[in-house]
Amino acid sequence: MKCDTIAALATPPGRGGIGVLRISGPEVAKIATGVLGTLPPPRQAVVRAFRDADGHVLDTGLALYFQGPASFTGEDVLELHGHGGPVVLDLVLGRVLELGARAARPGEFTERAFLNGKLDLTQAEAVADLIDADSPQSARAAMRSLQGAFSQAVQALSERLTELRVYVEAALDFPEEEIDFLADSAVAARLDELDRALCAVQDQAREGVRLREGLQVVLCGPPNAGKSTLLNRLSGEALAITSPVPGTTRDVLRADLQLAGCAVRLLDTAGLRRSRDPVEREGVRRAEAAIADADVVVWLLDATCGEEAAVAPRVTPGAHLIRVWNKTDLAAPPREALRPEDLCLSAHTGAGVEALVEALRSRAVGNTPQTGVFLARRRHLDALERARRALVRARGALELGPELAAEELRLAQHALGEITGAVTTEDLLGRIFSSFCIGK
Ligand SMILES: Nc1nc2c(ncn2[C@@H]2O[C@H](COP(=O)(O)OP(=O)(O)O)[C@@H](O)[C@H]2O)c(=O)[nH]1
Ligand SMILES: [Mg+2]
Structure with a gap:
């Protein structure tokens, strides 16, 4: 049920010049009237007393009312900007809850914005990433995602996929006349073109993940x-045994x-x-998963044993x-077994380790993204990769028949839809929004 009214402190807990309480949902007008006496005019800041049930003034401050759907969540929203003391804010929040709101879960305001079509999923994630950004670069990249740069790139791919699906599915509907045009190199060429475009988005997303998480280096x-x-x-440090x-x-x-840096x-x-x-065995499985996610894999071999024992x-x-x-x-x-590009070192004495550090450093510096990158997450990479594999399979299936190709193209589009949230599951939404801070 999404139609109840939620409330939470939007500013961090503790003392501050002001503290902002945010309320969203159908009961906002009733709650505003209860706390402020009357409902303020929409989109105008007004100074009001915030009162308890007996009419005593708990605090005075600014009240700001947004009438849905013209609000962050798409619902009626009230912001109360009071003095930033934990006790006084708690008293006002208590009054709001008494009037019928309930405490919001982490990320619930943004989740409602998503569910009401105000933001797509990558934009909602960008809200959290902007708040969590720990460098000016990552803040700028998050802002680009929030403004829709990543969504638009994925959307553009999805539209090209739709055109291709229309073309291929036409062959399904008119098998006699159209069967040839699947074997026709035009479809194959368009698939290849789409694959290249997808790879380009994948590269940008990979850089975006690096910016968010750092270069991922796996020792195996x-x-x-x-x-x-x-x-x-x-x-x-002696981190590992x-x-x-x-x-x-x-x-x-x-x-x-x-x-x-x-x-x-x-x-x-x-x-x-x-x-x-x-x-x-579970350890090895986790190692393989880490390797699959790595930007750089350092494959360590024991010089005293030779190569025979090594699984690549x-x-x-x-x-x-x-x-x-x-x-x-x-x-x-x-x-x-020694190849010219191999590095040699001793982890025990430290000899030769500097060359490895240098190799990693140049990789990390070389990968510091330029402007134009949007912040991305592993889940986006995973979906892009699944879309890509489906495209490759569709390419292989072209000769076998339109049914197979059409199905693979459908899967590719489905994977892209997961990125922007056109296709979602409750579970995915739960995982994404639970990582937000309360009040966002
Ligand atoms: N002499 C020497 N011993 C090493 C070196 N690196 C690791 N060792 C030893 O090799 C054994 C296995 O090391 P460990 O780091 O646990 O290997 P892991 O299983 O790959 O994590 C330990 O007894 C280490 O002290 C090295 O560069 N030189
Ligand atoms: Mg070990």
Whole structure:
């Protein structure tokens, strides 16, 4: 039920010059009359006394009424700007709740704005990202998303997909005459063009995620290669347990570092090997998931063992792989396995680590986005990737028949719809809005 009235403090708790209480929903006019005596004229700031049930003045301040749908949430909204003291604000909030409002959940105002069509999902997320932005760059990128840059890019892809679907589905409806035009290279060419456009948006979104989360660097490799020792060396702290016993690390460990002012998120993972131990197997599964999400994968090999034991990590296209031989204080890497681009170091003594830091730093600097990037989230990357895979499958299906191609194109469009919220599930909305602060 979305038709009740919600209220919350929109300013942070604690003392301040002013504190703003926000109320949204069908009961706003009744509540305004109860607190202020009369309903203020819409969109005009008026000075009023805020009164309790007995008519005693709790506070005086500005009242601002927005009549739905011309408001942030699309519903009737009242803002009460009082003095910013926790007790006095609490008294006014108590009065508002007494008049029929209920306390809002985190993000509920923005959720209503989304449900009432005031914002799409990427814009709603951008509201939270703008509030959370920790650099001028990320604030600007969040603002671009909020103004709809990301939504428009996704929308444009979706429209081109629609045109293509119309074309392909026509072949379904008129099988005799139209079957040829599927084999026709025009459809294939348009699919390729769309694929390129999708890749471009994917690149921008990837940069946007990096801006939000930092460059994601995953340390992986066989058990005992020295991954945890390297994490500790790079972070300058004994974060991870290291030991000669293979399979020590099971959980993914995280260290957030700054390299030349660029945020880097370093992840240490369980060694990649087959195991019967269910806990270790789960560790390997998590390692593989981290690798799939990485911007840079550092594949660490043990110079004392050679390459035979090593399972190559499966790196996603667009990510960067750096192969590193560790324990070079004990042995030189096997000559037949050493490639010219490999790095050699000792996590134990620190020799050669600077070259790896430099490689990561140049990657992080090279990836610092320019203007024009919109802030994006992993969920967007995931949806873009699913759309892309469906397009690739559609391309392969063209020769097999329009039914298969049409279905893949439908799936691609569905994935794009998840980004802007054209297609949503309760679960997804719950996850997104619960991460907001209360009052937003
Ligand atoms: N001599 C030497 N030993 C190392 C080096 N790096 C790691 N080790 C040792 O190798 C063992 C396994 O290291 P660990 O970091 O736990 O490996 P992980 O399983 O890849 O995380 C530990 O006993 C470490 O002290 C190195 O560069 N040189
Ligand atoms: Mg380890």
